[in-house]
Amino acid sequence: MKKVILFSGQGSQCEGMGVSLAEGSAASKEVFDTASAVLGFDLLEKCRSASAEELARTVVSQPAIMAVSLSAAFALREKGFGAEAVAGHSLGEYAAMVYSGIVSLEDGFRLIKARSEAMQKAAENSSGSMFAIIGKSPEEVVSACEKAGGYVIPVNYNSAVQIVIAGEDEAAQAAADALAAEGARAVKLNVASAFHSKLMQPAADEFLPFAKSMSYKEPAVPFLSNISGGYLESTEDLGERLAAHIVSPVRFTDELYLLEKDGFDTFIECGPGKTLTGLVRKTLKGAKTVNISDIDSLEKFVNA
DSSP states (O other): OOEEEEEOOTTOOOTTTTHHHHHHOHHHHHHHHHHHHHHTSOHHHHHHHOOHHHHHSHHHHHHHHHHHHHHHHHHHHHTTOOOSEEEESTTHHHHHHHHHTSSOHHHHHHHHHHHHHHHHHHHHTOOOEEEEEESOOHHHHHHHHHTSSSOEEEEEEEETTEEEEEEOHHHHHHHHHHHHHTTOEEEEOOOSSOTTSGGGHHHHHHHHHHHHHSOOOOOSSOBBOTTTSSBOOOOTTHHHHHHHHTTSOBOHHHHHHHHHHTTOOEEEEESSSSHHHHHHHHHSTTOEEEEEOSHHHHHHHHTO
16 A cells, blocks of 8 residues: 545635544644644634634635644554655645645744735735636647636646636636536636636735745655646745745646556545545546545544
8 A cells, every 4th residue: 555645725624624633633733733823813713613704714724724634644643654645735735745844834834824814815806716627628628718818727637527727707707608518517616716827926926035935845755746746856946836836737637647657546635525535536547545534534544
């Protein structure tokens, strides 16, 4: 069994997430305590009692999802289960950086605090839409975006059958409508703006100086990058890459194919929801998938 841990992205938040992990694992509780000290508010209490609307705010959802993801991964490691590689989807890359040793737990939350604040501000000052396109090839999606008459691009290459597009409202709607007319399923996403597109450039610009000011170590566990779709070869310019990540496509499918080629057969999603393992199953036939989102799923996996 060759294991990779996948860390969940934004949009996977849910009320009550992470509470049972923090109550059942010392390593998980430490994650929330560290996060709360950096953020200046009680993150565990937010997860325990905040409304769905509050949890969906970028400045809350990003650190909360990261905390739940790391809580699950650290609790798993506490039980003697590690991973031979790590990957994250968008926001999930920050949890992956902490797990792999690129940054400390505290610095990981410092980075996500700065990133979420910059993205919240940019989203409030811009419009934009995102659609999940199901059932069309990358080439067909690119072609529809180019013909849409405005700015819209593919931003998340999620699986063999799903690509997310993002851009200006009218252009994104036009591309989605055209693809739907050709037989695709087009689902508008409930997001604040067009993430991973140039409409987030103000956030990338604001985040860049902080990201460059941090220090990064080489990963102790192989780390896959959304920008390249391959292994991170050096952290020398990682601050610049993290800022660029805000406005760059997520090449998650390329990461999955590379992991399969390298013999990984067990994909463990740590974090709320089951989005990433669903993408794995749609892309890699025969891969084993596991979700660790709470104390029950943790114990079930450990005792299997």
